[in-house]
Amino acid sequence: MLIQRPLTRRTAAAALGAAAWLPAVRAAGAVEVRVTDDAERALSGAVVFLESAEARAQVKPLAGVEIAQEQRRFVPEVSIVTVGSAVSFPNRDVVRHHVYSFSPAKRFEIKLYVGTPAQPVVFDQPGIAVLGCNIHDQMAAWVVIVDTPWYGRTDEQGRWSGAVPAGRYRLRAWHPALAVGATPSDQALVVDPTGARAAVKLAVAR
């Protein structure tokens, strides 16, 4: 099942929840993760994903993911895609953009274009790609490429919860406010059928 247009965080979260819920092969536990900064303040918008070999085996590329350029901004600014997802970059501005990424996770550039480029960009490695526009220095976007179907984003209270099959996972968390080039936090999480609770601290620059 594919999520057509995860335009907002809420709908994306709902889509993730649905995605987590649908393949009920094994008993799934409710996982609740709370992300805070160093000062224990809730951190919203943090990307949380749970990695494991089983999860990697179940991952499927997303289709129809768009990172649009509207009013000289990337929309959305932070996107989470699974490995192998192709992302199109529709330019909804009248000016041209020159989208690029020097990130090791995915290097590419789409030189001065208007409209939607014919070839979407396929993000085939897990990691974080930072996107910029060579014309407009202030434009920036992040694409978090995850190798797991269990991922989501924290709400206003810095919480994310979802049903995850029981098992042993690496709980990773990342936030755009982390330093450039910083890798997502990494901690072990065992998910019982009854679920699990976890707290993550991120050293974000606020």
Place this chain on the structure above:
Amino acid sequence: MKPLRVFGRWRLSTRMAAASLLLLLALQLSSLAAIRGSIEANARAQLSERLAVGERIWQRLLEQRAAKLGQGASLLAADYGLRSAIGSDDEDTIVSALDNHGARIGAALTALLDTKLLVRAVAHGDDTTLRPATIVLGSIAEQLAKDGSAVAMVGARAFQFVMVPVRAPLVVGWVAMGFELDRGPIDELQAVAGLHGTLVAQPRDGAARVLHSSFEPALAQAALDGTATTDHGGAVEATLDAMPWLLRPVAVSQTPRARVQLLLAGSIDDAVAPYRALQWTLLLVTLVGLALFAAGSVWTARRVTQPLSALVRASVRLGRGDYDAPIAHIRERGEVGELARAFDHMRLNIAAQQQEIRHLAYRDRLTGLPNRVRFRDTVIGAIGRGQPLAVIMLDLDRFKHVNDVLGYASGDRLLQGVAERLRGVVREGDTIARLGGDEFALLLDNADAERAQAMAVRIAAAFEMPLQLDDQPVDLSAGLGIALWPQHSADADTLLSRAEVAMYAAKRRTAGAQFYDASLDSASAQNLSLLSELREAVEQGQFRLYLQPKVRVADGTLCGAEALVRWQHPQRGLVPPLEFIPFAEQTGFIRQLTLWMFAEVARRQSALVALGVARVSINLSTRDLLDVELPEKLDALLAQHRASAQRLCLEITESAIMDDPERAEATLQRLAQRGFKLSIDDFGTGYSSLAYLKRLPVHELKIDKSFVMAMERDDSDAKIVRSTTDLAHGLGLSVVAEGVENASILQRLNALGCDEAQGYHLSKPLDVAAFEAWVAKRELATA
């Protein structure tokens, strides 16, 4: 004299001017010194301030340079190609890209640092001396990240580094670029601030080195040496190439390996220079001011002192007695004018007083005639002309009595009247003077004895008419003494004194006029010898006592005698009294003569009493009367000869008493107390008042022989004798008549009630032997 006076005048004005000038000079010098000190301090302070400003300018220059370079670096760092190269992660690609892009803006070295400020790559072209750059960058990366720029030594050169972030689009790293710090900012600093700069590197291990300098190398090294000794932050003074400079070290960078300093240098001379010009101008103004002031002071001082020296000259003239020249500057206003006017007033006053004094000195105020001093001068002048001349001196008779009886006012008018009469008789060219008191003198110019005699006659004629004083006729008579030049004297003073001698002689003789004769003059050689002869006469007993009998008029019996003196001179024979008595009176020898007579009489008193001479009369002169010791001297003689005062009668002339009535009275009182009988001699010739006579302790009046001798012919004289006799009797006095020359007179005297008589009819004065014989003969005749 003149230069001295000029000097004198200059001295005061110069003093005044110099005093003011010195004050002004001191003031100016102190203010110049103060200004100079202030300028020095001010210039230094300003220079110090300029150095501080220079430091800020330097820092601003570095900042601007850093900003400019930073902007360039930013642009380069945003270059997509560079970012692509960096993104490639390939070391060589990155280095060559850094080299390439650094070269675009002339960076000597370019480096890439990661987000953790670790140096990832350094590109420095082929310059191997820049290899230490990696370490240097590592040590200054923190500072670069913070400030954006920093200066640091790389090898032997100083570099200014800038560092900018590389965004893709987030900050993925930093690009640092180093530019050699060359002379540019130093030259710019010199152009902007006029200060010299010397960039100095001080490695941690090694000697400080000059990197760049606006100075020439030697001077730059000197500046470095000049600051080497000091390390305090402020400015230090140093002498560079014999010129004073102010140096200010400015820290440029500090890394563990080396320190970079900029030595800012400002020339103290240059800082002071504009003030120097001001000081010269000020000095010039001061000098011009001083010169003007000096000229002004001298002018003012001379304006003050010139009138003063004119006044000094005027007062010198006044001192010499020149009162005619008027004083200058009396029209001027102010103090000098006042002084000049006061001087002129003084001049006029002194001149008037001088005139008055001269008048007083040479004129007699009462009569307006020249006085003695003036007369003497006139005589001296006349003698100087060499013409023969005569001096007539005259002394009024009885003037004292006029004063006493009629008062001094009348006496004065009498003198004025006499002066008037004398003026009437003199010729043109003759001089009349009042010598003092009642003494007058005439100078007859070009005159001989004959003319002098004629003048004496004219004077006598002028005096014939009595002078009216308040309807009171006063007879005028005077003794005239005449002395001639050159016959009587060679000089004026002697001439005058000889005229005086002659005058006194005339008065004594009551002769109208008397020419000078040496015999009259006690001071003459002849008289000096006469005096010594008189003394000898006393010692050698040449004097003879003569006695003239006095008889009672009523019965003709001998009652007394008048003692007289005769001089039996060994060569000249018997000298008549007139030839030595006046002389003795004049010289005072008369007192010795009186005492001699008194002693003679006292010695013979008992013998004479035995002859029937009850009382012997002795004449006392004026000088005797004035001798206060006379009574005691007489006492002594009486005691010596055991004589009795009661048998002695002392005769005093009326004029002798009137010379000094008070003293005479006192002496007479004392004599009367001793029992002497006192008699007024020559009564009727003087001016004694009855009131005065009444007071005197006298017992007898002797009527002057002139009345007695004339009573036969002149009835009025007879009346005088009668009334005098009546008067004397009325006062209780006895009356003696002198000058009885015949029997008829004696008869008349008897009829008038006169008490005693004396005269040639009875007997002339006789020596003692003859007297005794006369007495014996008379006794025989009467017996």
